[in-house]
Amino acid sequence: DVKVTQSSRYLVKRTGEKVFLECVQDMDHENMFWYRQDPGLGLRLIYFSYDVKMKEKGDIPEGYSVSREKKERFSLILESASTNQTSMYLCASSPGRDWGGYTFGSGTRLTVV
Amino acid sequence: SQKIEQNSEALNIQEGKTATLTCNYTNYSPAYLQWYRQDPGRGPVFLLLIRENEKEKRKERLKVTFDTTLKQSLFHITASQPADSATYLCAPLSQTGANNLFFGTGTRLTVIP
Numbered sequence: 001d002v003k004v005t006q007s008s009r010y011l012v013k014r015t016g017e018k019v020f021l022e023c024v025q026d027m028d029h030e031n032m033f034w035y036r037q038d039p040g041l042g043l044r045l046i047y048f049s050y051d052v053k054m055k056e057k058g059d060i061p062e063g064y065s066v067s068r069e070k071k072e073r074f075s076l077i078l079e080s081a082s083t084n085q086t087s088m089y090l091c092a093s094s095p096g097r098d099w100g101g102y103t104f105g106s107g108t109r110l111t112v113v
Numbered sequence: 114s115q116k117i118e119q120n121s122e123a124l125n126i127q128e129g130k131t132a133t134l135t136c137n138y139t140n141y142s143p144a145y146l147q148w149y150r151q152d153p154g155r156g157p158v159f160l161l162l163i164r165e166n167e168k169e170k171r172k173e174r175l176k177v178t179f180d181t182t183l184k185q186s187l188f189h190i191t192a193s194q195p196a197d198s199a200t201y202l203c204a205p206l207s208q209t210g211a212n213n214l215f216f217g218t219g220t221r222l223t224v225i226p
Contacts, residue, residue: 004156033213035216040218041218042202042216042217042218042219043157043202043216045207045213048213058213090156090157092156100159100162101147101149101159101160101162102147102149102157102159102214103159104156104157104158105156106155106156107154107155107156109154
């Protein structure tokens with residue numbers, strides 16, 4: 001019954017590495033989102049996409065990029081990982097037209113050392 | 114700019130009582146508002162959506178109200194159970210995107226047996 005799958009549960013990377021976080025949804029949703037969640041700051045939107053090959057910056061896009069080559073897959077890329085990108089990363093999807101709730105993945109706990 | 118305040122970081126109540134969580138938003142008028150539950154180390158799970166023209170929405174033991182004059186939503190859990198212990202997030206529609214949510218930092222509810 002899993003609907004949004006994030007490729008890794010835990011990840012440890014070194015400073016300066018290029019990091020790929022993958023997210024796949026099987027609900028044929030148009031919208032996909034990447035958030036990071038930090039204690040006391042809540043969920044902050046990094047990037048989102050309303051359609052294939054389309055992307056929009058969220059509130060904190062610096063240091064990140066995204067790719068959406070297929071409808072079901074939305075990848076988050078850390079071009080050169082830094083310690084301040086240590087966080088919980090959450091992917092979500094939602095239907096395009098209806099104001100439905102978001103379906104979140106289980107999250108990826110990324111540690112940059 | 115938009116701002117969300119959830120009444121407290123933590124709330125403890127006795128099993129069987131009604132838990133009431135508060136969400137206040139300022140500087141804008143969202144067309145709808147959603148509530149999510151989040152367990153430690155997991156992604157949020159969608160619970161309820163309420164539109165600006167709806168005063169109240171119910172789902173089993175959950176009830177949400179939306180007062181656009183007070184700019185406030187209340188989230189009630191009746192006959193609370195220890196299994197209801199979790200963090201609850203308020204998420205009004207963001208003013209910056211057509212289908213983006215703006216998440217509060219959440220209230221951690223503990224139901225004491």
